[in-house]
Amino acid sequence: MLDMRFVRENPEAVRQxxxxxxxxxxxxxxxxxxxxxxxxxxxxxxxxxxxxTVSREVGRLKKxxxxxxxxxxTMRQVNERIKELDRKQKEVETHLEKILLHLxxxxxxxxxxxxxxxxxxxxxxxxEPPRFAFAPKAHWDLGEDLDILDFPRAGKTTGARFVFYRxxxxxLERALTNFMLDLHTSEHGYKEIFPPFLVHRESMIGTGxxxxxxxxxFSVAGTxxxxxxxxxxxxxxxxxEEIIPGEKLPxxxxxxxxxxxxxxxxxxxxxxxLIRQHQFNKVELVKFTEPHDSDVELEKLVNDAEKVxxxxxxxxxxxxxxxxxxxxxxxxxxDLEIWFPAYETYRExxxxxxxxxxxxxxxxxxxxxxxxxxAEFVHxxxxxxxxxxxxxxxxxxxxxxxDGSVVIPEVLRPYFPPAHDGIIRPGSA
RNA sequence: GGAGAGAUGGCUGAGUUGGACGAAGGCGCUCGCCUGGAAAGCGAGUAGACGGGGCAAAACCUCGUCUCGUGGGUUCGAAUCCCACUCUCUCCGCCA
Numbered sequence: 001m002l003d004m005r006f007v008r009e010n011p012e013a014v015r016q017x018x019x020x021x022x023x024x025x026x027x028x029x030x031x032x033x034x035x036x037x038x039x040x041x042x043x044x045x046x047x048x049x050x051x052x053t054v055s056r057e058v059g060r061l062k063k064x065x066x067x068x069x070x071x072x073x074t075m076r077q078v079n080e081r082i083k084e085l086d087r088k089q090k091e092v093e094t095h096l097e098k099i100l101l102h103l104x105x106x107x108x109x110x111x112x113x114x115x116x117x118x119x120x121x122x123x124x125x126x127x128e129p130p131r132f133a134f135a136p137k138a139h140w141d142l143g144e145d146l147d148i149l150d151f152p153r154a155g156k157t158t159g160a161r162f163v164f165y166r167x168x169x170x171x172l173e174r175a176l177t178n179f180m181l182d183l184h185t186s187e188h189g190y191k192e193i194f195p196p197f198l199v200h201r202e203s204m205i206g207t208g209x210x211x212x213x214x215x216x217x218f219s220v221a222g223t224x225x226x227x228x229x230x231x232x233x234x235x236x237x238x239x240x241e242e243i244i245p246g247e248k249l250p251x252x253x254x255x256x257x258x259x260x261x262x263x264x265x266x267x268x269x270x271x272x273x274l275i276r277q278h279q280f281n282k283v284e285l286v287k288f289t290e291p292h293d294s295d296v297e298l299e300k301l302v303n304d305a306e307k308v309x310x311x312x313x314x315x316x317x318x319x320x321x322x323x324x325x326x327x328x329x330x331x332x333x334x335d336l337e338i339w340f341p342a343y344e345t346y347r348e349x350x351x352x353x354x355x356x357x358x359x360x361x362x363x364x365x366x367x368x369x370x371x372x373x374x375a376e377f378v379h380x381x382x383x384x385x386x387x388x389x390x391x392x393x394x395x396x397x398x399x400x401x402x403d404g405s406v407v408i409p410e411v412l413r414p415y416f417p418p419a420h421d422g423i424i425r426p427g428s429a
Numbered sequence: 430g431g432a433g434a435g436a437u438g439g440c441u442g443a444g445u446u447g448g449a450c451g452a453a454g455g456c457g458c459u460c461g462c463c464u465g466g467a468a469a470g471c472g473a474g475u476a477g478a479c480g481g482g483g484c485a486a487a488a489c490c491u492c493g494u495c496u497c498g499u500g501g502g503u504u505c506g507a508a509u510c511c512c513a514c515u516c517u518c519u520c521c522g523c524c525a
Contacts, residue, residue, distance in 0.1 A: 004479095041480055045494045052494090055506040059448035068505080075505040243439075368439085370459095375477085 001362045002103050004096070008034050017106040020113050020323035030099045037092045044085040047078055101211055105358040107323045108332045114322030120335070121322070126306065127315030129339045134402045138342035139393040140273035143169065145404055146396075146424055149274070160271070161263065161278040163389075168416075168424050172395070172408070173281065175415030176388050177256055180283040180308055184385055188304045190254035190285060195234035197258055198225040203237040206363030208329035208355075215264040218278075227260035231284035232382045239288060240363040243375045249367055250289040250297055254385065257282060274389040275347065281388040287381040288365065291357070294379035298354045302334050305350045305385045312409045314394050315339040317346055331356045336386070338394040349390045352383025 007014050011031055018025050054075055061068050112121050143149025148169025154162040165173050184190040204210040204226050209217055218227040228234055235255045244251070259282050270276035285304060289297045302318065309316045321333040330353035337346035357377035360366070366375040399407045405425040413422050 038480065041494080045480070048494055049492095051505075055504095056448075056450095058505050062448080062505095072505045079505080245439090 001100055001358060002105070003361065004034065004100060007031075007100070007103065013106060014103060017104055020107055021104045021326060021328070022115065022324050023102075023104045023328070025103050026099050027103070030096060030103075033092050033096050033099075037089065037096060040085060040089040040092065044082060044089060047082050047085070051075060051078055051082065098211075101205065101362075104328045105326075105331050105355065107326055107330075108354075111326065111332055112320065112322040115324040116322075117325055119322035120325055121320040123318040123320050123334070125315075125317040126310060127313065127339070129315050130341065130398055132341065132400075132402075136341040136397065136400055137404070138273065139340075139396040142396045142400055142404070142406065143274075145426055146406065147427070148172070148424065151272075159278075161276065163274065163277060168420075168428070169392075171416060172392055172412070172424070173388055175408075175412045176391055176395075177281060177283060178415055179412055180385055180388075181254060181256055183308060183311070184254040184283070184285065184304060188252075188254075188307070190252045190304075193231075193235055193238065193253045193255040195228075195231055195238070195255050195257055197228050197234075197260075199228055199234050199237065200224050201226065203233055203240070203363075206237045206240055207233045207359050208362065209233065212328060216262050218260050218262055228257060229261045230259050230282060230382075230384075231255040231257035232286060235284065235286040236359055236365075236380055236382065237363055239365045239378075242365060244288065244365070244367040244378065246290065246367050246369045249378065250287050250293060253286045255284050255286065257284065274393040277389060280390075283385050283388065285352075285383050285385040288367075288378045289381065290367065290369070291376070291379050294354050294356065294381060297379075298332065298334075298352065298381050301381055301383050301385075302336070302352045305336055305352060305383050308386050308391075309336065309338065309349075311411045312391070312395065314391070314398055316349070327353070329353075329355050329358050331358070334383075336384075338390070339398065340394060341397045341400075347390065347394075349386045349394070350384035353381065355380045355382075 002014065007027075007030065011027065015027055017023075018027065054071055058068050058071055058075075061071075112119055114120070137145070140149065140151065144151070146169070148165065148167055150164040150166055154164050181192060185192050198220065201210060201224060204217065209229060210226075217229050219225065220227070234257070235253050238253070239251075258279055260279050263276055263278060266276060274280070285301055287294075287297050287301060306316070306318070316336055316338045319335045319337060321327075321330075321335060326333050333351060333353040335348050336350035336352070338349045339345075340347050356379050359380045360377040365378050365380065367378045368375050395409065396406050399409070401407065403425070405423050408416065408422045408424065410422075413420075416422065
């Protein structure tokens with residue numbers, strides 16, 4: 001959420017941001033209502049002032065034993081007017097709040113302006129896409145042939161876009177999760193969090209999923225709960241309505257969670273395989289920083305996520321998202337994309353964003369720079385470190401061999417049974 | 430699910446016959462004095478949001494409104510009375 005005063009004083013900047021992100025928002029109506037709000041405020045506050053002084057006077061007179069029916073009668077009338085104005089003002093503020101929650105964050109000045117992924121900027125590449133002397137299989141075929149992924153049975157029990165992992169497939173998923181958590185906690189200095197997978201509406205508003213994108217998330221019928229689309233939601237809201245002592249920043253958290261997404265706008269896309277599931281696992285990195293540190297901390301966060309790919313030996317590239325691909329809440333975003341032989345292209349496995357104070361203002365997360373100073377909003381950042389399902393799919397595809405087996409990356413071997421030789425073969429899982 | 434207790438400022442903790450103010454005291458913190466330096470001691474200051482005015486603007490100053498879990502109500506006036514809700518704690522029941 002943007003600061004109401006900022007919007008009032010910088011309407012042009014907001015107008016541009018809305019346009020660059022391809023959003024729609026009632027900015028003009030907002031400015032108009034904001035002016036109306038201040039007018040009402042002044043009128044009602046003057047009346048309340050009158051009420052306060054007169055009430056004090058009544059108290060004084062009563063103590064002296066004097067009756068004051070006239071004053072009380074006029075105050076009754078003033079109160080009627082106050083009630084009316086209060087109601088009107090509340091109406092206006094509710095409307096303002098609603099519009100404010102729909103205004104997108106302002107992109108960083110150096111973010112490329114563009115419509116969609118075609119305008120994203122490649123920052124760097126790492127690793128070489130593998131060359132196969134045979135026709136490589138897609139991960140969903142590998143998964144079924146190796147008997148480690150079972151899509152049909154997931155369809156039978158739950159529906160499309162779900163999967164069972166079995167045997168060494170389940171083991172590999174768990175190995176990846178633990179490997180990433182271990183790496184980020186012991187090498188990169190993140191504190192591990194295991195969050196609730198359900199949150200209430202206010203938390204979803206805090207990070208920006210609601211009110212605008214309700215159709216992208218699942219909610220639990222008959223309750224107020226929403227299934228988290230990412231651990232970003234509970235972990236960022238972990239500090240909601242708090243004032244953090246400045247010396248504790250930056251706070252760096254790493255959290256595993258299952259993630260649930262309705263994928264409402266994705267009918268017919270990525271219908272096969274692990275790429276687009278309603279439920280998937282992810283290890284998420286979340287940071288709370290002082291405003292002047294957030295740029296540096298974002299770069300570090302990206303590097304921490306990249307390290308996972310490097311250690312796994314998966315070829316990837318880093319993309320700087322253009323304005324149209326930034327999303328609603330981010331000011332700056334890098335995507336990490338892994339090479340997928342079956343698609344013959346790079347696909348996203350991580351999205352690392354700086355939200356500046358956009359989420360912090362919504363969720364009320366502040367810090368005190370120095371013991372006596374005024375509390376200010378922190379900057380929040382997060383990034384996948386990484387999406388587990390897509391990483392597993394990439395491992396299957398990139399490390400497959402002609403006989404249909406898959407070689408497990410060296411760094412994951414400690415997470416497999418001691419007797420295992422590091423190769424998943426047909427019939428061995 | 431049943432019964433009970435509570436929710437006050439950064440923390441702790443007063444404040445329930447409604448009327449002197451965001452609210453005693455303590456801790457913490459800031460500044461000053463003291464000291465060679467520190468501790469102790471002493472003195473002063475220490476909530477936020479919003480709006481108006483001063484200012485080119487920020488800092489700041491000043492006036493006002495609101496905020497004592499949240500929302501409503503009673504009243505000329507509520508932290509203090511009434512209602513609903515949320516959360517925390519204790520006991521009982523149930524349960525992975």
